[in-house]
Amino acid sequence: MSEVGMNKRVMLVEDDLDLAVLIQDFLERYEFTVSVVSDGQDAVTRIIAEQPDLVILDIMLPGLSGMEVCRQVRQQYEGFILMQTALDDDIDQMLGLELGADDYVIKQVQPRLLLSRIRALLRRAAPLQFASSEQQSFDYQFGALKIDLTRRMVLLYGQPVELTTAEFELLCLLAKHCGEVVTREDIIQQLRGLEYDGLDRSIDRRISRLRKALQDDAKEQDQVIKTVRGKGYQLCIR
Known part of the structure; x- marks a missing residue:
C-alpha cells in the first residue's frame, strides 16, 4: 500500500525563495506535486481557484499575512492548511487554529518532521470505512x-x-x-x-x-x- 500523500497537490506559500526551493525539492522526492506562491494576495486567489490538497502557509508574507490568507480562504477551501510560525508562539498558534488552520509547525522545521505532519493531515481525508x-x-x-x-x-x-x-x-x-x-x-x-x-x-x-x-x-x-x-x-x- 502506498504512503498517504503520494501524488497529492501541495501549495507552498512562502516568500523566502531559497527555503521554498528546499521544501519543494524535498517534497517532490516523495511524489508530491508542489507549487510555490510568494505573495499573500496571490495565495488567496490561487488557493480558491486551484483547491490543492494541502497548503503550507507562512505567517509573514508580503501583500497579506498568512493569518489573513487563512481567514479569507477558509470558507471556500476544503483542503488542509498547515501554518508555519517563526517562533514557538502560542498566541500565533492559537489564532491560526481559530482562523481555520488544521495544524502548525515552527519555521525551519526538519524536513522529515514536516513530511510527517503533512502525511498525518492527509490521512484524515483517506476513506475511513x-x-x-x-x-x-x-x-x-x-x-x-x-x-x-x-x-x-x-x-x-x-x-x-x-x-x-x-x-x-x-x-x-x-x-x-x-x-x-x-x-x-x-x-x-x-x-x-x-x-x-x-x-x-x-x-x-x-x-x-x-x-x-x-x-x-x-x-x-x-x-x-x-x-x-x-x-x-x-x-x-x-
Whole structure:
C-alpha cells in the first residue's frame, strides 16, 4: 500500500525563495506535486481557484499575512492548511487554529518532521470505512472513544474527531496512562522534551481545545478529561 500523500497537490506559500526551493525539492522526492506562491494576495486567489490538497502557509508574507490568507480562504477551501510560525508562539498558534488552520509547525522545521505532519493531515481525508469500524481494531478504546495510532484516527460515537497533531499526541499520552494523573511536568517533558518552569500554560490551552473537540464539558461529572487541581490531568472512562 502506498504512503498517504503520494501524488497529492501541495501549495507552498512562502516568500523566502531559497527555503521554498528546499521544501519543494524535498517534497517532490516523495511524489508530491508542489507549487510555490510568494505573495499573500496571490495565495488567496490561487488557493480558491486551484483547491490543492494541502497548503503550507507562512505567517509573514508580503501583500497579506498568512493569518489573513487563512481567514479569507477558509470558507471556500476544503483542503488542509498547515501554518508555519517563526517562533514557538502560542498566541500565533492559537489564532491560526481559530482562523481555520488544521495544524502548525515552527519555521525551519526538519524536513522529515514536516513530511510527517503533512502525511498525518492527509490521512484524515483517506476513506475511513466507518461501516466496518466494528471489525477494526483500535489501540485504545474507552466507551465511545476509540483511538487508532497507526492511522492517527480518533472516533467518538463512530464519528471522526478532527485533531491537530499536537492534540492527537496529547490525547494518546493521556490514553496511555488512562485512569492515572499525568502532571504538567510529565506532559511537557514527553511532548516537548523541555523542563516545566511552573508558568507555562500552553498545556492548559491545548487541553481546552482537546476537550472542545471531544465534546467534553469540563463542568460535568462524567467528563472525559478531568483536571486534578494542583497536579495535572486524568483521562477517565466515560
